[in-house]
Amino acid sequence: MTTPSKGQVIAVTDEELREMPLPTAKAIEIHAFVPASSIDPLMIAEGYYLQAKGQVAAKPYVLLRKALERSSQVAVAKYAWSGRERLGLLRVRGDAIVLHAMRWPDEIRDPAELAPEAVELDEDEVAGARALIDSMTRDGIEGAEFAVDAYTEALERVIEAKLEHRAPPVAPAAAEPTGRVLDLMAALEESVAKAKASRGESREADVHELPKKKSAARKTAKKTAAKKTVTKKAATKRGA
Structure with a gap:
């Protein structure tokens, strides 16, 4: 595999990005069905309603929705979004399927370093x-x-x-x-x-x-109000 040298710029067109040999570039690819309780809520990000495109897609859409309802499980998938491949979680809400963006495991901070010292209770x-x-x-x-x-x-x-x-x-x-x-x-x-x-x-x-509250996040965001500064740690080490 040839890698560019330091400082070398490689131009990639929008058409080349669209035609990348990536299965998830133009579709949501389901990889597994798992119990909802097995997913750490910290991995789940924003959600979007999925809509069937035309009558041809209506039947597989409804079929997946009913299967998920009866199994009490969620689907874990991969899809492309904003120039990167992402994990996704499919679940049922009412008559619709919701796609939740998910953080990759290496984006979740290990909470061990935030654990308080031993206390007696x-x-x-x-x-x-x-x-x-x-x-x-x-x-x-x-x-x-x-x-x-x-x-x-x-x-x-x-x-x-x-x-x-x-x-x-x-x-x-x-x-x-x-x-x-x-x-x-x-x-x-x-x-x-x-x-x-x-x-x-x-x-x-x-x-x-x-103990004082600390978030599970990787990033640090600062919010200033009334001459006081409070620092919160972000949930991930890179944007979701």
């Missing part, structure tokens, strides 16, 4: 956290608190005010909470204190400080 602390989770468990995320994007609504009001040459709205000094706000440490301390009190021990709860 007693069963009361764990039981308190579990009780807290149980008290907030629900069947799904249907609800007003998950359907309203307050940030976008506030931004629209700011833009509207500027268009009308008015002063943009500002946050009130003490805004009323719009939903259930959870202070995890306070809830854990209360739960642990109650458990210890039931055994006749001191009501002072000994709860270790929770």
Whole structure:
């Protein structure tokens, strides 16, 4: 195989890219069917609805959709997108098939380096956290608190005010909470204190400080607001 020398530029035309001997260049190629639970959610990226092109494609489309429904599995495929081959996940949503872009395994960061140092937890602390989770468990995320994007609504009001040459709205000094706000440490301390009190021990709860949150991402994105800078690590080491 001949490789270009350093600094050498090789011109490749759009037509040559279209005619590359790559099976996935013009089609989605299914490679396997696997249980949905076997796919790490961190590998799954944006999703797109697939549409059958014409009546000829309608029957295989519906056939695949029904087969996936009855098998309770998802299909893992390969396809070309934005100049590169990608992994994809096919699943059923309603009467449509959804294609999710997937990250390659080497794009996912190993979380071992982010694991906190060893800490001591007693069963009361764990039981308190579990009780807290149980008290907030629900069947799904249907609800007003998950359907309203307050940030976008506030931004629209700011833009509207500027268009009308008015002063943009500002946050009130003490805004009323719009939903259930959870202070995890306070809830854990209360739960642990109650458990210890039931055994006749001191009501002072000994709860270790929770570690700061870190994302599973490879990239680092910075967002500045109110003279404070928060750094978040991206989920992948290269763009999905």
